[in-house]
Amino acid sequence: MNNLDPQPDFVFYGGDLAQLGQEHELELGAQILKNLKAPLKIMVGEHDWYLDMGEKWRSLYGAPTYSWDHKGVHFVVLMSVMEKDFWTARGMTPMERMQTVAGLDNGVQSPFMVGEPQREWLKKDLARYPNNTPLIVFSHSPLYKLYKNWNFWTDDADEVQAILKRFDRVVVIHGHTHQLLTHRIGNIHFHGLLSTAWPWPYAPEGMPELTIQMNRPDPFNPNDGCGDGEVLVHADGLVDKVYNLWNRNPITVAKGYTASWGKAFVPPKPNRPSF
């Protein structure tokens, strides 16, 4: 990141700085991120939150929900990994709660959601922006319903999408899924983020039509399937999402691809597909 020339406007961290939300994990992650030259914008993931319900996170980074304007684009960061309380009735310790949430396929946890208070906040935050404002929303959970078993899911996605519906173009950049994902619902263009830790397999069902999967990762290469990315924002607010896969050629999902509903600027098909 520091060697990029020109430097990006900001570096965005998509969440899950820690694995089990422990203080030393979050502090180490924060220390590493301090080395960035460009300004840091950060988002919380479920792995950061559920040990102490965000206490350490807030002390490091403040409120998990916020927004700002930059070069005419309105950016919003949501805390979209809220969960209904599943731990009190079961008498779970904080670590048990954290480990439950940390398990992707652990069905005891609740589905992710944004929740009513945040939806109210979002309505108020967006109220003063006209419909043609370029709007980019960062969210950890995908803000649509992909695969419930792995919490590739936002339970109140329909309500959130309804709030975003009036804008001409909205881009959602989401984490959690650790893979190349592309989707479009009406005016909302969804792009996934790669993980720097490990890739997830694609869900057995619910794959959005627009998604052309990345090649399945090679287990014998510890970096394969991982990477970072770039978001190139055009004047109209749509983006080219660049997936910088480590050890592989980068893949660009250009604005024209989602804009044309997948007819133009089609990204390369995988030659090592998942099976």
Added chain:
Amino acid sequence: MSSRFKKSFVVVACVLAVGVVIAWTWGPRPSVAGEAVKTEQEKKAEAKAVVDTHMDQWKRKNPGRAADWIKEEKERRKIQPPADNSDLLKGDQGKGHSYGNYTEKDILMWAREIEKMVVEGSRVFHSAELLGGTIGVSCDMCHPDASNTHPETYPKFQPQMGRVALLRDMINWCIEHPVRGKALAADDPRMRAMEAYILAQRKGVKLNYGKH
């Protein structure tokens, strides 16, 4: 006495004698000479005491494991059920010879035993501690619900290992490398259980050994 009378007398005497033997062996009688016959309640209390002793023993041998560990694990994970064997109880199957003459109890017992092993496999698969991992990584972190494990493609030649690998070899490779634990012996109960779980999750997929 007439011979017919003698014959029927002998028959009746034999039947009576057999009846007494049967009643003596199987009928209710004092267990120890001089003791009263036990009530149903007493028998149940005795049986419960035996069961409780067994349970205490089990708990001591399995510290940290909940008594309802199967129910607990099944609550967390989606686990594929085994084949339905109830067809074996239908029709004339098994009649006329001892092998194949199954009962509902057999079907239930098989299902319970296989469930124990598959659920145990799921427990190990999802626990860095049980895997012997040293960095808190468990299999489900790359393979939620055992996805992307492709057990149907083994055996296959794995160039990175320099030999033909079975599923258990790949499991051990993962334990040594991303999980950073020690390889399990082929007949380690954890290895057997994990193989069972991985195969269970891939139920219905056609075998295709050698596929890369």
